[in-house]
Amino acid sequence: MKGTYLGEFEELVLLTVGALYPEAYGVAVMDEIKQETGRKVNISAVHSAMRRLDEKGFVKSEMGGATNERGGRRKRYFELTAFGKKALDDAQSFRMKLYNRIPDISFGTS
């Protein structure tokens, strides 16, 4: 079992998978990331990240039905698992905790 550490790009992909539910598959995730963050990523990088997340248990996947586009090939749809949701929650709360401890003074606003 691989470690459950969540990398920065992995977290981004994990968030996107959650946000796109139930339409999260390779190209859609890539497009979404591009749209939301402006980051240009290669499709192969998205695939690798999603496969890693799958191995770590953060997402689960299954093949969809036949399609009209892409030569009739099926898509692999990903969805967040409870464990994945928890990992996102943890990351979020950890971040918020630290964020809240930033003293107001440091912004120099008041």
Next chain:
Amino acid sequence: MSNRRNISPPKWADRFLELYCKTEFLEEIQGDVHELFEARIAKQNRSMAKVKFVWDVLRFLKWSNIKKSKRLNSNVITMTRNNLKVAARVLWRQKANAALNISGIAVGLTCFILISLYVKQEVSYDGFHQKKDRIYRAWVKEVYDDGRVFFNTTTPLPLGYRLEENIPEVEEFILFDSRETLVGRGDNRVKDELNIVSANFFKVFDFEVLKGNRANPLDELSSVVLSDTYSQKYFGDANPIGEMLSLQVGGAIHDFIVTAVVEDPPLNSGFSYTMLVSLENRPLFYSDGMMKGWFNIGPETYVLLKEGTNADGLKPKTEAMVKSLIDGSGVFGDVPVEEHYLIGFQPLTDIHLNADVPGGRYPVGNPQYVYILGAISLLILVIACMNYATLSIGQSLKRAKEVGVRKVAGAHPINLVSQYLTESMLIAFLATILGVLLTIVALPVFNELAQVNLAFELSADNVIYIILVTSFIGFLSGIYPALILSRFNVSSILRGGIVQSGGRWVRKAAITFQLLLTVFLISSTLIMRKQLNYLQSSDLGYSYDAMISVPLYADSHRGKVSEEIGTAFKNADMLKNELSKNTAFSDFGSGSHVFGSEGWVRLGFDANTGNYLQFRFLIVDPYYLDAFDIDLVEGEKFDPALDIHKSQGVILNETAVAYFGLENPIGKKLPSDKFGEHQIIGVVKDFNFESLREEISPLVIVQNVLPIFQGISDFNSGDSFIPKLVFRYQGSNLSEVSDLIDKSWSGLFPNEKLNFYFVEQSLQNQYEDEARVNQIVSIATLLSIVIASFGLLGLTILMVNSKIKEIGVRKVLGASSRSILQILLGQFSIQLIIAICLSIPITWYLMSSWLDDFAFRTDIGVDPFIFSAVITLSIVLTVIGFHAFKAARSNPIRALRIE
């Protein structure tokens, strides 16, 4: 938009994706890249989309996506990995054994590689020319009714030209000739070899042109091409192209322009050249008679045949050509010339090792030596492998339990065999690395000892050969132990019973064979040494110690032979007068040939009886025979004071007297009326003027050549017959000799280069080939002794270990160290005795056939066999003795304490 569906991504990229991608990922990945492609087609231009598609496909080429072959992923790869791991552990556990095995095979392999390099060089002569399969050397054979046969590979000059004109299959021809020439103008002229070759020489043969005119270096009459070494010699590091080089041809000096520098001929080429000029200059080098005559010999003639020509099939065409071109009536009489004047072709790559065709300029090696050495190197490799096999079988008892457990766990015999083969392969592999390193280290030493010039490089070819040999060694040495081990009976092993190690008999035979080969090699080396010593120390019938010979120059190269010889004799006298002022020099004499050179002039004549007789011919001054202390049997030697001796005197050797059928020869004549006025004045004892390989030939010695030349019908010479001055040097300082001779020489002949030779050295050089082979065999013998010792040492360790309890019990019961030592040594004594006994007839037979090549040979005798037996015995004792002694002396408590 409308035709969007018709545009598809690059097919090859799609197929490539399908090829490498794991099937479980293929659909999603292919789907995604296709979807992206379709989206891009809509937005961007097509070619951009295609490029990006390819890029995506390439980006997916990751380890995790790549299909793992079902075959590779199977049990085999896992088991191989496991086998390797087990093998490495076994080697590590038995360090001493592994070290002995690896070094044994490494030494064997080193020997094999070294000798193979030599053999490869010998068999690959001129194999590097692209057109080698179509290049042939022509030979000419004149067959006379009285039994005379003149078989030559140096051919008449017109042959090449006529072959090209008359035989359509001959695409091109190349003549190759060489000649000594003086290089330079004025002082310090140097005598060097000049090659006269057809202008197309560099088109047909693949010698690389390094500088200058690559396309056609010998295009002009004035072109001269230099080898790399000679470019350095005459022009140093400067660019020689376009520089002038003066060569003396005939009486005149001609200027040539350097047009190209070519690589030095490779070591495995039979062509030796240093300076080459075009054959179009032939009027300078050859007389009219030479250029037209069909019964002279000159250059070697090579032909390039058209693709698909069978050289043997050209016979009718050469016969027709001979019939139409050559008038044989004056030579052969009234018989069809094409049956007596034969022309044939010999493949280029066949020349070096074919001793049946006479040599021309191209060196011919002894094929026998190549086979012998090849066989020896293979045998040594085999005994190295046997070492491993015998040791592993010996070890098999220790591993019986392992085999049993594996079998119980379900191992098939095949699995066991492959496991043990992996082990031997690993050993072979490690040994190869060590062996190659050893070879690289040992090569300069080998070159030095064997007087060869071999190079070893890790080229692709060599690496492939070595890998093949390694696998062969691994397989050969591992297969037998592997089969033995895998056949063990499970139940008997695990019940704790005795394992039937079926290898005992084979093991004993293997040791015997090893010892046999060692004894054979040692005695053969000794016999070869003995013969070489005999050759070099036997009484040749003259005294040559401290004799120096200085070749002289004749004043004109184009005069009559007799005049040419006369001028050289005059020069000899001048040099003699100069040198004799120094008391260190004595015993002066001069003659047309000196001992230690092959190819003394051979003359033939038709005797009064109608027989055709041949004899060797020596032209001397009156002092030559005394200078060499040649004994007289009857009559007298040349008397310097008698003019009649000078003009008419003839001295024969004993063989000549018998050959000519003369009785009481003094005062008589040679058996033909055609000879001029002459008289036999003396007979000398036979002496070995040729190498001891040959029987002594009839020899005629004269001062004046003219009476003899009048009566001869043919003339043949392999050595220059221009006289040499010989004298004895009484001193020990060799550099002083050189200075003294040089001083006198440069005063007299400032324009000529001085050469001088020690006769003793030249005599030894005659047996260079034999000496070299002897050196190589000695090295092989030494290495085989080392390998055999490794094997014996391993077996002794094994034996002592397995008998440790027995020794302990014996000692407790009162056995002395000595009796135990006897038991241990006794193990090998029978094998050793059998090996020695068997080796004697084999060695005797093989060495006798080698000795048959020599007309003068030593007796094999018993001493080589006694020596080799003693040597082998002492080696065996030393190797075994130390360990056995230790075991015999050990405290029995240690052996018996643990149960």
